[in-house]
Amino acid sequence: KKKKKPPRQRHQPGHDAAQSHSILGTMADMDTTPDKTASGTTTAVASDEPTYSKNPNLDLAQLRFLLKSSEFAAEHADAKAKLLEAIEADAMAPFYKELCEEFKWDVDQALVKRLEASNEAEIAKLDATIADAKENEGEAEVQSAYQAKAEHLCRIGNKELAVAALSQASEHTYSVGQRMDAVFQLIRLGLFYGDAALTKKSIEQAESLLEQGGDWDRRNRLKVYKGTFSLTVRDFASAAKLFLETVSTFTSTELMEYSDFITLTVLTAMIALERPTLKSKVVKGPEIQETLHENEMIKQFLKSLHDCNYAQFFKSLASVETLIKRTRLMAPHCRYYVREMRLKAYTQQLASYRSMTLASMALSFGVSESFVDQDLSRFIASGRINCKIDKVGGTIETNRPDQKNAQYQSTIKQGDVLLNRIQKLSQLISI
Numbered sequence: 001k002k003k004k005k006p007p008r009q010r011h012q013p014g015h016d017a018a019q020s021h022s023i024l025g026t027m028a029d030m031d032t033t034p035d036k037t038a039s040g041t042t043t044a045v046a047s048d049e050p051t052y053s054k055n056p057n058l059d060l061a062q063l064r065f066l067l068k069s070s071e072f073a074a075e076h077a078d079a080k081a082k083l084l085e086a087i088e089a090d091a092m093a094p095f096y097k098e099l100c101e102e103f104k105w106d107v108d109q110a111l112v113k114r115l116e117a118s119n120e121a122e123i124a125k126l127d128a129t130i131a132d133a134k135e136n137e138g139e140a141e142v143q144s145a146y147q148a149k150a151e152h153l154c155r156i157g158n159k160e161l162a163v164a165a166l167s168q169a170s171e172h173t174y175s176v177g178q179r180m181d182a183v184f185q186l187i188r189l190g191l192f193y194g195d196a197a198l199t200k201k202s203i204e205q206a207e208s209l210l211e212q213g214g215d216w217d218r219r220n221r222l223k224v225y226k227g228t229f230s231l232t233v234r235d236f237a238s239a240a241k242l243f244l245e246t247v248s249t250f251t252s253t254e255l256m257e258y259s260d261f262i263t264l265t266v267l268t269a270m271i272a273l274e275r276p277t278l279k280s281k282v283v284k285g286p287e288i289q290e291t292l293h294e295n296e297m298i299k300q301f302l303k304s305l306h307d308c309n310y311a312q313f314f315k316s317l318a319s320v321e322t323l324i325k326r327t328r329l330m331a332p333h334c335r336y337y338v339r340e341m342r343l344k345a346y347t348q349q350l351a352s353y354r355s356m357t358l359a360s361m362a363l364s365f366g367v368s369e370s371f372v373d374q375d376l377s378r379f380i381a382s383g384r385i386n387c388k389i390d391k392v393g394g395t396i397e398t399n400r401p402d403q404k405n406a407q408y409q410s411t412i413k414q415g416d417v418l419l420n421r422i423q424k425l426s427q428l429i430s431i
Contacts, residue, residue, distance in 0.1 A: 224242070305341075
Protein backbone atom coordinates (compact mmCIF):
# COMPACT_ATOMS: atom_id res chain seq x y z
CA LYS A 1 0.00 0.00 0.00
CA LYS A 2 1.12 3.45 -0.83
CA LYS A 3 1.67 5.75 2.10
CA LYS A 4 -0.56 8.78 2.21
CA LYS A 5 1.18 12.10 1.78
CA PRO A 6 0.96 14.39 4.79
CA PRO A 7 -1.61 17.19 4.31
CA ARG A 8 -0.18 20.36 2.84
CA GLN A 9 0.08 23.12 5.41
CA ARG A 10 -1.94 26.18 4.58
CA HIS A 11 -0.40 29.61 4.85
CA GLN A 12 -1.47 31.22 8.08
CA PRO A 13 -2.35 34.92 7.65
CA GLY A 14 -0.11 37.10 9.74
CA HIS A 15 2.55 34.41 10.30
CA ASP A 16 5.10 36.19 8.12
CA ALA A 17 4.21 39.49 9.73
CA ALA A 18 4.70 38.08 13.21
CA GLN A 19 8.08 36.69 12.22
CA SER A 20 9.01 40.01 10.63
CA HIS A 21 7.92 41.86 13.74
CA SER A 22 10.03 39.67 16.00
CA ILE A 23 13.03 40.12 13.72
CA LEU A 24 12.55 43.88 13.72
CA GLY A 25 12.31 43.88 17.48
CA THR A 26 15.61 42.01 17.69
CA MET A 27 17.24 44.44 15.30
CA ALA A 28 16.02 47.39 17.33
CA ASP A 29 17.61 45.92 20.47
CA MET A 30 20.93 45.27 18.77
CA ASP A 31 23.72 47.84 18.74
CA THR A 32 23.62 49.16 15.19
CA THR A 33 26.46 51.66 15.56
CA PRO A 34 29.39 51.17 13.16
CA ASP A 35 32.47 49.32 14.40
CA LYS A 36 35.32 51.47 15.60
CA THR A 37 38.99 50.75 15.92
CA ALA A 38 40.94 51.24 19.12
CA SER A 39 41.87 54.70 17.91
CA GLY A 40 38.21 55.60 17.48
CA THR A 41 38.22 55.68 13.68
CA THR A 42 35.09 54.23 12.08
CA THR A 43 35.89 51.30 9.82
CA ALA A 44 34.00 51.08 6.53
CA VAL A 45 33.80 48.05 4.32
CA ALA A 46 33.27 48.36 0.59
CA SER A 47 30.21 46.20 0.05
CA ASP A 48 27.02 46.43 -1.96
CA GLU A 49 25.06 44.84 0.90
CA PRO A 50 22.85 47.48 2.57
CA THR A 51 23.85 48.35 6.13
CA TYR A 52 21.92 51.09 7.89
CA SER A 53 22.29 52.66 11.31
CA LYS A 54 20.53 55.51 13.08
CA ASN A 55 22.82 58.14 11.66
CA PRO A 56 21.67 60.85 12.02
CA ASN A 57 19.63 59.71 14.99
CA LEU A 58 16.08 60.95 14.41
CA ASP A 59 15.30 60.41 18.10
CA LEU A 60 17.40 63.52 18.78
CA ALA A 61 15.28 65.49 16.33
CA GLN A 62 12.20 64.41 18.32
CA LEU A 63 13.80 65.63 21.57
CA ARG A 64 14.63 68.91 19.87
CA PHE A 65 11.00 69.21 18.77
CA LEU A 66 9.76 68.71 22.34
CA LEU A 67 12.08 71.49 23.53
CA LYS A 68 10.57 73.87 20.97
CA SER A 69 7.02 73.29 22.17
CA SER A 70 5.85 75.24 25.21
CA GLU A 71 3.02 72.72 25.58
CA PHE A 72 5.54 70.14 26.82
CA ALA A 73 7.44 72.42 29.20
CA ALA A 74 7.31 69.77 31.93
CA GLU A 75 9.47 67.50 29.75
CA HIS A 76 12.04 70.11 28.75
CA ALA A 77 14.52 69.30 31.51
CA ASP A 78 14.51 65.59 30.68
CA ALA A 79 14.76 66.25 26.92
CA LYS A 80 17.70 68.62 27.43
CA ALA A 81 19.51 66.10 29.63
CA LYS A 82 19.11 63.35 27.01
CA LEU A 83 20.33 65.65 24.25
CA LEU A 84 23.43 66.68 26.22
CA GLU A 85 24.16 63.03 27.00
CA ALA A 86 24.01 62.14 23.30
CA ILE A 87 26.11 65.18 22.37
CA GLU A 88 28.90 64.14 24.73
CA ALA A 89 28.71 60.49 23.68
CA ASP A 90 29.20 61.27 19.97
CA ALA A 91 31.26 64.49 20.33
CA MET A 92 28.56 66.51 18.53
CA ALA A 93 30.21 69.92 18.75
CA PRO A 94 28.46 71.53 15.73
CA PHE A 95 25.05 70.26 16.89
CA TYR A 96 25.67 71.49 20.45
CA LYS A 97 26.52 75.01 19.26
CA GLU A 98 23.43 74.99 17.04
CA LEU A 99 21.20 74.07 19.99
CA CYS A 100 22.81 76.67 22.26
CA GLU A 101 22.08 79.36 19.70
CA GLU A 102 18.51 78.18 19.12
CA PHE A 103 17.47 77.77 22.76
CA LYS A 104 19.70 80.51 24.25
CA TRP A 105 21.61 78.07 26.45
CA ASP A 106 24.79 79.12 28.26
CA VAL A 107 27.66 77.69 26.22
CA ASP A 108 30.01 75.39 28.13
CA GLN A 109 33.31 76.52 26.60
CA ALA A 110 35.29 73.68 28.18
CA LEU A 111 32.90 71.16 26.66
CA VAL A 112 33.07 72.85 23.26
CA LYS A 113 36.88 72.77 23.26
CA ARG A 114 36.95 69.12 24.24
CA LEU A 115 34.41 68.12 21.59
CA GLU A 116 36.04 70.20 18.85
CA ALA A 117 39.45 68.74 19.65
CA SER A 118 37.99 65.25 19.35
CA ASN A 119 36.32 66.16 16.04
CA GLU A 120 39.50 67.67 14.57
CA ALA A 121 41.57 64.64 15.54
CA GLU A 122 39.04 62.24 14.03
CA ILE A 123 38.69 64.22 10.79
CA ALA A 124 42.50 64.40 10.47
CA LYS A 125 42.66 60.59 10.70
CA LEU A 126 39.86 60.20 8.15
CA ASP A 127 41.54 62.66 5.74
CA ALA A 128 44.79 60.73 6.09
CA THR A 129 42.92 57.51 5.32
CA ILE A 130 41.40 59.11 2.21
CA ALA A 131 44.80 60.37 1.02
CA ASP A 132 46.40 56.95 1.59
CA ALA A 133 43.54 55.21 -0.25
CA LYS A 134 43.93 57.53 -3.25
CA GLU A 135 47.66 56.83 -3.46
CA ASN A 136 47.87 53.13 -2.62
CA GLU A 137 44.42 51.58 -2.85
CA GLY A 138 41.66 51.10 -5.38
CA GLU A 139 38.41 52.93 -6.07
CA ALA A 140 36.44 50.80 -3.60
CA GLU A 141 38.76 51.75 -0.72
CA VAL A 142 38.56 55.45 -1.69
CA GLN A 143 34.76 55.26 -1.64
CA SER A 144 34.83 53.53 1.76
CA ALA A 145 37.13 56.23 3.17
CA TYR A 146 34.84 59.01 1.95
CA GLN A 147 31.82 57.14 3.31
CA ALA A 148 33.48 56.83 6.73
CA LYS A 149 34.11 60.57 6.79
CA ALA A 150 30.52 61.29 5.77
CA GLU A 151 29.25 58.98 8.55
CA HIS A 152 31.35 60.85 11.10
CA LEU A 153 30.18 64.29 9.92
CA CYS A 154 26.55 63.13 10.05
CA ARG A 155 27.05 61.79 13.55
CA ILE A 156 28.48 65.02 14.97
CA GLY A 157 25.79 67.16 13.30
CA ASN A 158 27.80 69.04 10.65
CA LYS A 159 25.13 69.16 7.95
CA GLU A 160 26.93 71.11 5.20
CA LEU A 161 30.15 69.10 5.31
CA ALA A 162 28.19 65.84 5.60
CA VAL A 163 26.24 66.62 2.41
CA ALA A 164 29.48 67.38 0.56
CA ALA A 165 31.19 64.21 1.84
CA LEU A 166 28.22 62.02 0.86
CA SER A 167 28.31 63.50 -2.64
CA GLN A 168 32.03 62.68 -2.88
CA ALA A 169 31.42 59.12 -1.64
CA SER A 170 28.73 58.67 -4.28
CA GLU A 171 31.02 59.98 -7.03
CA HIS A 172 33.71 57.41 -6.22
CA THR A 173 31.61 54.29 -6.82
CA TYR A 174 29.96 52.66 -9.80
CA SER A 175 27.69 50.53 -7.61
CA VAL A 176 24.05 51.66 -7.83
CA GLY A 177 23.39 50.14 -4.41
CA GLN A 178 26.14 52.11 -2.66
CA ARG A 179 25.08 55.32 -4.38
CA MET A 180 21.50 54.74 -3.24
CA ASP A 181 22.73 54.18 0.33
CA ALA A 182 24.45 57.57 0.23
CA VAL A 183 21.24 59.17 -1.04
CA PHE A 184 19.24 57.46 1.71
CA GLN A 185 21.53 59.10 4.24
CA LEU A 186 20.93 62.46 2.55
CA ILE A 187 17.18 61.89 2.90
CA ARG A 188 17.63 61.15 6.61
CA LEU A 189 19.66 64.33 6.97
CA GLY A 190 16.84 66.28 5.33
CA LEU A 191 14.27 64.70 7.66
CA PHE A 192 16.49 65.31 10.69
CA TYR A 193 16.85 69.04 9.99
CA GLY A 194 13.39 69.52 8.46
CA ASP A 195 14.97 70.48 5.14
CA ALA A 196 12.17 69.74 2.65
CA ALA A 197 14.22 70.88 -0.37
CA LEU A 198 17.12 68.52 0.41
CA THR A 199 14.73 65.65 1.15
CA LYS A 200 12.74 66.10 -2.06
CA LYS A 201 15.87 66.45 -4.20
CA SER A 202 17.42 63.32 -2.64
CA ILE A 203 14.23 61.28 -3.17
CA GLU A 204 14.26 62.26 -6.85
CA GLN A 205 17.91 61.13 -7.07
CA ALA A 206 17.01 57.82 -5.43
CA GLU A 207 14.15 57.26 -7.88
CA SER A 208 16.51 57.94 -10.79
CA LEU A 209 19.06 55.46 -9.41
CA LEU A 210 16.31 52.89 -8.83
CA GLU A 211 15.53 52.91 -12.55
CA GLN A 212 19.15 51.92 -13.20
CA GLY A 213 18.74 48.66 -11.27
CA GLY A 214 17.98 49.00 -7.57
CA ASP A 215 17.38 45.77 -5.62
CA TRP A 216 14.22 44.64 -3.82
CA ASP A 217 15.28 45.81 -0.36
CA ARG A 218 16.19 49.32 -1.47
CA ARG A 219 13.05 49.57 -3.59
CA ASN A 220 10.89 48.88 -0.54
CA ARG A 221 13.01 51.09 1.69
CA LEU A 222 12.54 54.01 -0.71
CA LYS A 223 8.76 53.62 -0.41
CA VAL A 224 8.99 54.12 3.36
CA TYR A 225 11.24 57.17 2.91
CA LYS A 226 8.87 58.67 0.32
CA GLY A 227 5.88 57.96 2.55
CA THR A 228 7.56 59.66 5.49
CA PHE A 229 8.31 62.74 3.39
CA SER A 230 4.73 62.75 2.05
CA LEU A 231 3.55 62.81 5.65
CA THR A 232 5.59 65.94 6.40
CA VAL A 233 4.06 67.83 3.44
CA ARG A 234 0.47 66.75 4.28
CA ASP A 235 0.09 64.37 1.35
CA PHE A 236 -1.74 61.76 3.42
CA ALA A 237 -3.07 59.86 0.40
CA SER A 238 0.43 59.15 -0.96
CA ALA A 239 1.75 58.36 2.51
CA ALA A 240 -1.06 55.86 3.17
CA LYS A 241 -0.55 54.14 -0.20
CA LEU A 242 3.22 53.80 0.24
CA PHE A 243 3.00 52.68 3.88
CA LEU A 244 0.37 50.03 3.14
CA GLU A 245 2.55 48.63 0.35
CA THR A 246 5.41 48.08 2.81
CA VAL A 247 3.59 46.87 5.93
CA SER A 248 4.75 43.26 5.44
CA THR A 249 8.25 44.16 4.20
CA PHE A 250 9.19 47.02 6.56
CA THR A 251 12.85 47.06 7.59
CA SER A 252 13.57 50.80 7.85
CA THR A 253 14.22 50.84 11.58
CA GLU A 254 16.76 53.64 11.07
CA LEU A 255 13.72 55.91 10.49
CA MET A 256 11.27 54.60 13.09
CA GLU A 257 10.27 51.49 15.01
CA TYR A 258 7.77 49.09 13.48
CA SER A 259 5.07 49.94 16.04
CA ASP A 260 5.41 53.66 15.22
CA PHE A 261 5.27 52.83 11.52
CA ILE A 262 1.99 50.93 11.98
CA THR A 263 0.55 53.83 13.99
CA LEU A 264 1.35 56.29 11.19
CA THR A 265 -0.02 53.83 8.62
CA VAL A 266 -3.37 53.61 10.41
CA LEU A 267 -3.64 57.38 10.97
CA THR A 268 -2.91 58.22 7.34
CA ALA A 269 -5.16 55.44 6.01
CA MET A 270 -8.10 56.59 8.13
CA ILE A 271 -8.02 60.10 6.71
CA ALA A 272 -7.15 59.17 3.11
CA LEU A 273 -9.03 55.96 2.28
CA GLU A 274 -12.69 55.37 1.56
CA ARG A 275 -14.59 53.06 3.92
CA PRO A 276 -14.47 49.87 1.75
CA THR A 277 -10.72 50.23 1.12
CA LEU A 278 -10.05 51.01 4.78
CA LYS A 279 -11.91 47.86 5.79
CA SER A 280 -10.10 45.55 3.38
CA LYS A 281 -6.56 46.91 3.84
CA VAL A 282 -6.49 48.10 7.46
CA VAL A 283 -9.39 46.77 9.52
CA LYS A 284 -8.87 43.27 8.10
CA GLY A 285 -5.10 43.60 7.58
CA PRO A 286 -3.48 40.79 9.63
CA GLU A 287 -0.10 42.50 10.09
CA ILE A 288 -1.74 45.73 11.23
CA GLN A 289 -4.21 44.05 13.57
CA GLU A 290 -1.45 41.98 15.15
CA THR A 291 0.52 45.10 16.04
CA LEU A 292 -2.56 47.04 17.19
CA HIS A 293 -3.11 44.51 19.98
CA GLU A 294 -0.28 46.34 21.74
CA ASN A 295 -1.70 49.82 20.98
CA GLU A 296 -5.19 50.03 22.45
CA MET A 297 -5.63 53.75 21.73
CA ILE A 298 -5.12 53.46 17.94
CA LYS A 299 -7.05 50.18 17.85
CA GLN A 300 -10.05 51.82 19.55
CA PHE A 301 -9.79 54.86 17.25
CA LEU A 302 -9.95 52.69 14.13
CA LYS A 303 -12.63 50.34 15.49
CA SER A 304 -14.95 53.12 16.66
CA LEU A 305 -15.00 54.78 13.22
CA HIS A 306 -15.53 51.50 11.40
CA ASP A 307 -18.28 50.37 13.83
CA CYS A 308 -19.98 53.82 13.68
CA ASN A 309 -19.57 54.27 17.44
CA TYR A 310 -19.18 58.02 17.13
CA ALA A 311 -19.27 58.88 20.84
CA GLN A 312 -16.27 56.60 21.40
CA PHE A 313 -14.68 57.91 18.20
CA PHE A 314 -14.73 61.50 19.51
CA LYS A 315 -13.16 60.36 22.80
CA SER A 316 -10.46 58.47 20.90
CA LEU A 317 -9.92 61.46 18.60
CA ALA A 318 -9.06 63.60 21.64
CA SER A 319 -6.38 61.08 22.67
CA VAL A 320 -5.05 60.86 19.11
CA GLU A 321 -4.86 64.67 18.96
CA THR A 322 -2.54 64.63 21.98
CA LEU A 323 -0.41 61.94 20.32
CA ILE A 324 -0.16 63.90 17.06
CA LYS A 325 0.91 67.04 18.91
CA ARG A 326 3.86 65.05 20.31
CA THR A 327 4.79 63.54 16.95
CA ARG A 328 7.32 65.67 15.09
CA LEU A 329 6.27 64.52 11.63
CA MET A 330 2.54 65.18 12.10
CA ALA A 331 2.37 67.99 14.66
CA PRO A 332 2.22 70.82 12.04
CA HIS A 333 -0.91 69.17 10.58
CA CYS A 334 -2.67 68.42 13.88
CA ARG A 335 -5.58 70.88 13.52
CA TYR A 336 -6.13 69.90 9.89
CA TYR A 337 -6.14 66.19 10.73
CA VAL A 338 -8.60 66.52 13.62
CA ARG A 339 -10.94 68.73 11.57
CA GLU A 340 -10.93 66.34 8.59
CA MET A 341 -11.60 63.32 10.82
CA ARG A 342 -14.60 65.10 12.39
CA LEU A 343 -15.88 65.85 8.88
CA LYS A 344 -15.41 62.21 7.88
CA ALA A 345 -17.44 61.03 10.86
CA TYR A 346 -20.24 63.54 10.19
CA THR A 347 -20.39 62.57 6.50
CA GLN A 348 -20.47 58.87 7.36
CA GLN A 349 -23.29 59.37 9.85
CA LEU A 350 -25.47 61.54 7.59
CA ALA A 351 -24.99 59.28 4.55
CA SER A 352 -27.59 56.88 5.97
CA TYR A 353 -30.34 59.46 6.56
CA ARG A 354 -32.38 61.98 4.58
CA SER A 355 -32.99 63.99 7.75
CA MET A 356 -31.97 63.76 11.38
CA THR A 357 -32.66 65.81 14.50
CA LEU A 358 -29.89 67.84 16.07
CA ALA A 359 -30.60 66.16 19.39
CA SER A 360 -30.13 62.69 17.88
CA MET A 361 -26.92 63.76 16.13
CA ALA A 362 -25.54 65.26 19.34
CA LEU A 363 -26.44 62.10 21.26
CA SER A 364 -24.68 59.91 18.68
CA PHE A 365 -21.45 61.89 19.03
CA GLY A 366 -21.68 62.45 22.79
CA VAL A 367 -21.57 66.25 22.50
CA SER A 368 -24.00 69.14 22.94
CA GLU A 369 -26.47 70.32 20.29
CA SER A 370 -24.77 73.73 20.15
CA PHE A 371 -21.41 72.09 19.34
CA VAL A 372 -22.91 70.05 16.50
CA ASP A 373 -24.73 73.15 15.20
CA GLN A 374 -21.59 75.30 15.15
CA ASP A 375 -19.28 72.57 13.83
CA LEU A 376 -21.62 71.53 11.02
CA SER A 377 -22.31 75.16 10.10
CA ARG A 378 -18.63 75.76 9.32
CA PHE A 379 -18.47 72.70 7.07
CA ILE A 380 -21.74 73.62 5.33
CA ALA A 381 -20.61 77.21 4.70
CA SER A 382 -17.36 75.99 3.11
CA GLY A 383 -19.22 73.48 0.91
CA ARG A 384 -17.56 70.47 2.55
CA ILE A 385 -20.77 68.67 3.52
CA ASN A 386 -24.06 68.45 1.64
CA CYS A 387 -26.75 69.24 4.19
CA LYS A 388 -28.64 72.15 5.74
CA ILE A 389 -29.75 72.86 9.29
CA ASP A 390 -33.34 73.78 10.11
CA LYS A 391 -32.74 75.67 13.33
CA VAL A 392 -36.47 76.21 13.97
CA GLY A 393 -37.38 72.56 13.52
CA GLY A 394 -34.12 71.35 15.09
CA THR A 395 -33.33 69.04 12.16
CA ILE A 396 -30.50 68.38 9.74
CA GLU A 397 -31.57 67.68 6.16
CA THR A 398 -29.19 66.14 3.65
CA ASN A 399 -29.26 67.39 0.07
CA ARG A 400 -27.18 64.99 -1.96
CA PRO A 401 -25.98 66.60 -5.20
CA ASP A 402 -27.44 65.44 -8.51
CA GLN A 403 -24.36 64.25 -10.41
CA LYS A 404 -26.03 64.23 -13.85
CA ASN A 405 -27.41 67.74 -13.42
CA ALA A 406 -24.01 68.95 -12.19
CA GLN A 407 -22.29 67.45 -15.25
CA TYR A 408 -24.88 69.07 -17.53
CA GLN A 409 -24.34 72.50 -15.98
CA SER A 410 -20.56 72.07 -16.16
CA THR A 411 -20.75 71.13 -19.85
CA ILE A 412 -22.86 74.23 -20.63
CA LYS A 413 -20.41 76.52 -18.83
CA GLN A 414 -17.39 75.01 -20.54
CA GLY A 415 -19.19 75.22 -23.89
CA ASP A 416 -19.88 78.92 -23.38
CA VAL A 417 -16.23 79.56 -22.58
CA LEU A 418 -15.14 77.62 -25.67
CA LEU A 419 -17.56 79.54 -27.94
CA ASN A 420 -16.32 82.88 -26.60
CA ARG A 421 -12.72 81.90 -27.32
CA ILE A 422 -13.60 80.76 -30.85
CA GLN A 423 -15.35 84.09 -31.53
CA LYS A 424 -12.33 86.06 -30.31
CA LEU A 425 -10.01 83.91 -32.40
CA SER A 426 -12.16 84.37 -35.54
CA GLN A 427 -12.04 88.15 -35.10
CA LEU A 428 -8.26 88.10 -34.89
CA ILE A 429 -8.00 85.89 -37.98
CA SER A 430 -10.35 88.10 -40.04
CA ILE A 431 -8.27 91.18 -39.20
